[in-house]
Amino acid sequence: MKMIQDFNFKGIKAIVRVDFNVPLDKATLEVTDDTRIRGALPTIRKITGEGGSCILMSHLGRPQGRMEKYSLKPVLPVLEKHLGQKVLFADDCLGESAVTMSAALKPGEILLLENVRFYPEEEGKPVLPDTATDEEKKAAKAELKVRQKEMAKKLASYADVYVNDAFGTAHRAHGSTAVVADFFPKEKIMFGFLINSELAAMDKVLNNAHKPFTAIMGGAKVSDKILLIENLLNRVDNLIIGGGMTYTFIKARGGKIGKSLCEEDKLDLALKILEKAKEKNVNLYLPVDSLNADKFDNEAETNVSAVDEVPDGWLGLDIAEKSIELFSEVIKNSKTILWNGPMGVFEMQKFSKGTTAIALAIAEATEKGAYSLIGGGDSVAAINKNGLADKVSYVSTGGGAMLEYMEGKKLPGIVAIRGE
Numbered sequence: 419m420k421m422i423q424d425f426n427f428k429g430i431k432a433i434v435r436v437d438f439n440v441p442l443d444k445a446t447l448e449v450t451d452d453t454r455i456r457g458a459l460p461t462i463r464k465i466t467g468e469g470g471s472c473i474l475m476s477h478l479g480r481p482q483g484r485m486e487k488y489s490l491k492p493v494l495p496v497l498e499k500h501l502g503q504k505v506l507f508a509d510d511c512l513g514e515s516a517v518t519m520s521a522a523l524k525p526g527e528i529l530l531l532e533n534v535r536f537y538p539e540e541e542g543k544p545v546l547p548d549t550a551t552d553e554e555k556k557a558a559k560a561e562l563k564v565r566q567k568e569m570a571k572k573l574a575s576y577a578d579v580y581v582n583d584a585f586g587t588a589h590r591a592h593g594s595t596a597v598v599a600d601f602f603p604k605e606k607i608m609f610g611f612l613i614n615s616e617l618a619a620m621d622k623v624l625n626n627a628h629k630p631f632t633a634i635m636g637g638a639k640v641s642d643k644i645l646l647i648e649n650l651l652n653r654v655d656n657l658i659i660g661g662g663m664t665y666t667f668i669k670a671r672g673g674k675i676g677k678s679l680c681e682e683d684k685l686d687l688a689l690k691i692l693e694k695a696k697e698k699n700v701n702l703y704l705p706v707d708s709l710n711a712d713k714f715d716n717e718a719e720t721n722v723s724a725v726d727e728v729p730d731g732w733l734g735l736d737i738a739e740k741s742i743e744l745f746s747e748v749i750k751n752s753k754t755i756l757w758n759g760p761m762g763v764f765e766m767q768k769f770s771k772g773t774t775a776i777a778l779a780i781a782e783a784t785e786k787g788a789y790s791l792i793g794g795g796d797s798v799a800a801i802n803k804n805g806l807a808d809k810v811s812y813v814s815t816g817g818g819a820m821l822e823y824m825e826g827k828k829l830p831g832i833v834a835i836r837g838e
């Protein structure tokens with residue numbers, strides 16, 4: 419596999435899939451968080467700095483056809499500011515402007531193509547009326563797959579090499595994230611620096627973890643995290659479970675959970691996880707106490723109870739002091755830490771204490787030499803909110819993509835370049 423750090427881009431035109439799916443202010447359409455744009459800068463700088471030219475492509479949002487509010491134009495000024503140079507813009511990724519502008523691109527120049535999702539070919543998902551039959555759906559999908567190949571072939575024709583640096587969409591088999599790679603020889607496709615560092619961080623934790631290795635799983639539902647939990651049980655020494663999924667486990671063990679979140683159809687599964695943890699000698703920690711509310715509201719009345727004694731009519735929305743103490747102790751004694759998902763409804767100030775305490779314990783362990791990987795939108799938000807981003811080892815940019823990779827799934831955008 420070609421590595422970007424070993425490749426010389428002098429005189430080379432590169433088409434780079436980046437993740438510029440940034441949040442925009444609804445009224446002004448200005449970029450409100452440029453983290454993803456900054457993530458792509460090292461790759462862009464390497465290419466142009468060596469005298470190559472760069473054609474950038476990305477999606478933004480979920481447009482249905484061409485919709486101006488999903489245009490990538492607002493990204494231009496931000497990109498230009500960071501790079502300190504003019505960036506050209508083609509207002510259609512497949513149209514005449516993209517063809518002529520990419521052909522005319524000179525060494526050192528950068529061209530941004532308009533949103534690749536303005537074409538349904540990108541995702542390969544046909545938009546059909548509800549009344550469409552299964553046959554019609556199948557036929558439309560097959561036809562769109564053919565057009566997806568044509569789109570990818572056209573994008574590939576703009577450049578000499580393909581660089582994928584969009585980790586956030588690496589779990590999608592889309593035209594610009596995976597199919598396009600088929601139209602280049604193996605020695606002309608590679609990952610950018612961002613994907614390389616994401617893969618290195620995840621592989622370190624999955625395959626090279628210093629022990630004790632502790633995974634902290636939180637968030638709303640067991641069903642969303644089950645595959646990850648199962649994969650981690652083969653690797654971790656400690657598994658801490660918090661957040662909404664706590665109460666499914668507690669109920670499965672016969673506890674009282676009041677009105678707390680519970681997936682009734684996952685009770686058996688929760689028991690199986692507890693059993694499997696025992697079999698694998700994994701210390702599985704559940705909260706021991708619960709901060710309860712009389713309603714799902716920041717202004718709610720609260721009380722603290724044992725986690726299996728939540729009063730009738732109350733709902734557990736955060737872990738409480740004893741759990742914080744227990745979890746923090748385990749975290750601080752760990753050498754490798756993976757965190758995915760908040761410990762409570764951290765969006766509400768009243769129920770954010772558990773999540774903040776976990777973030778602080780991870781930062782402290784990291785300072786003492788542990789390696790910590792934080793993934794998933796909410797855990798990353800909690801780390802950022804507490805100003806701890808540079809106090810942990812790695813903050814992943816790809817929520818869904820990270821989850822799938824850590825579950826052991828093969829991501830199309832990764833396989834397209836690295837192979838099976």
Ligand code: AMP
Binds near residue numbers: 637642660662736761
């Ligand atoms: P996820 O996307 O699965 O990581 O879930 C994140 C969401 O879980 C956040 O929006 C939290 O508010 C929510 N959450 C965490 N703890 C609880 C809880 N005890 N009850 C209900 N929702 C929770």
